[in-house]
Amino acid sequence: MKGKTKISIDYARCGESGRVDPRTCGICLRVCGPAVFLLHQPLGAVEENPYKPRQWRVTAVHLSLCTRCMKCVELCPEKAVTVTW
Numbered sequence: 001m002k003g004k005t006k007i008s009i010d011y012a013r014c015g016e017s018g019r020v021d022p023r024t025c026g027i028c029l030r031v032c033g034p035a036v037f038l039l040h041q042p043l044g045a046v047e048e049n050p051y052k053p054r055q056w057r058v059t060a061v062h063l064s065l066c067t068r069c070m071k072c073v074e075l076c077p078e079k080a081v082t083v084t085w
Contacts, residue, residue: 038058
């Protein structure tokens, strides 16, 4: 594998401002064997009830573990995941 893996998530499609709540979808989180993705609140999120947050996003944090199997790209129903190298 040559080149560094880059994984992008289109938050206009998935995430706090997207059409899909990643907590209810989570396909990328489940199909990724090496667990590259992390589900978390966006930095600086202001919540009405901090004990029951509503804003979530998926971020690729462990890029060195990515095997480039492309399952996250193929199975994302919103086509929000892009993998390049």
